[in-house]
Amino acid sequence: MAYDTANTYETIELFGLTERDAQLPIPEDHILTDHIIRESFEALLGQLRGTGLEAEIEPLAHGLATILQRRKVALGKEVDRTADKIGALAKSHDGSEIAETALEEAQARFVQLREIVGAIEVMSEAAAECYEIETGHAFIPAAGSRASVRAQETGAVFEARQLLEQHDRETAVKSKVEGVPLIVSGATDWTDVDVIFNTLDKVRERIKQNRNQEIFLCHKGGKHGAEMIAARWARARGVAQARFDPRWSAHGRAAPFKCNDEMLDDKFAATGVVLFGGNGVALNLGQKAEAKGLTVMRVADPAKKTAQD
Secondary structure, three states: OOOOOOOHHHHHHHHOOOOOOOOOOOOOHHHHHHHHHHHHHHHHHHHHOOOOOHHHHHHHHHHHHHHHHHHHHHHHHHHHHHHHHHHHHHHOOOOOHHHHHHHHHHHHHHHHHHHHHHHHHHHHHHHHHHHHHHHOOOOOOOOOOOOOHHHHOOHHHHHHHHHHHHHHHHHHHHHOOOOEEEEEEEOOOOOOHHHHHHHHHHHHHHHHHHHOOOEEEEEOOOOOHHHHHHHHHHHHHOOOEEEOOOOHHHHHHHHHHHHHHHHOOHHHOOOEEEEEOOOHHHHHHHHHHHHOOOEEEEEOOHHHHHHHO
């Protein structure tokens, strides 16, 4: 695209309104409407009243409102594309760190985009109102429609969307993990299957009696030792699992400790921790759990006790 032939909207797409840091806050509605849109209109158009450029007020006001309208439409399409991307990533997720990172980034971008679309929509409506106040004419975009997508739907399209929404709700209910989280960790060289099966059977039964709830297992997805055996126990008993994979490329050697923090996050409300032997990572998990007031059960490895005897 040649810069000197690009229209205003293309220039904005090229240089402005691009992705921003997701941590930066979105301005509140009153700031968007009053301090940004209305003051911008007044600063630009107010100076043209009573001058030889007064005839340009109407097309300039229309152009400003149309830019925001077009940006809202473009962002709405990007929201749809990102939603499709999330669905595809979730469907093809292979448990790798790359897939996990891609899914997390897509979800974060989706949330960010929805907030941006909401803000642009507020600005777009405010700009349309400013145009109408300034000119006395109803604002009609140069392309597209000012009406919301839902307002343009036919009856058949509306019913189709309702059906899809119902399907999404039913799928979410089926996918929802019920119960209380129980965190399991331990030694990678643990081999005694019976000890882990018997221990988790007892813990599960005790929680059912005390809280009348099923558990679901939280672990770091270890391919060997205690966590691998615990995962086998969960599959054998029909207990749901949540795997917290260490993100080595992001956190380096601290990755397993970051996993401990994630499993102990208050939003998961873990009921307790069971440690089958373990190393410094497991000890760190136990100490942090106790600091949060959680019950920690430590089970010694029978093989190592026998060796010591």
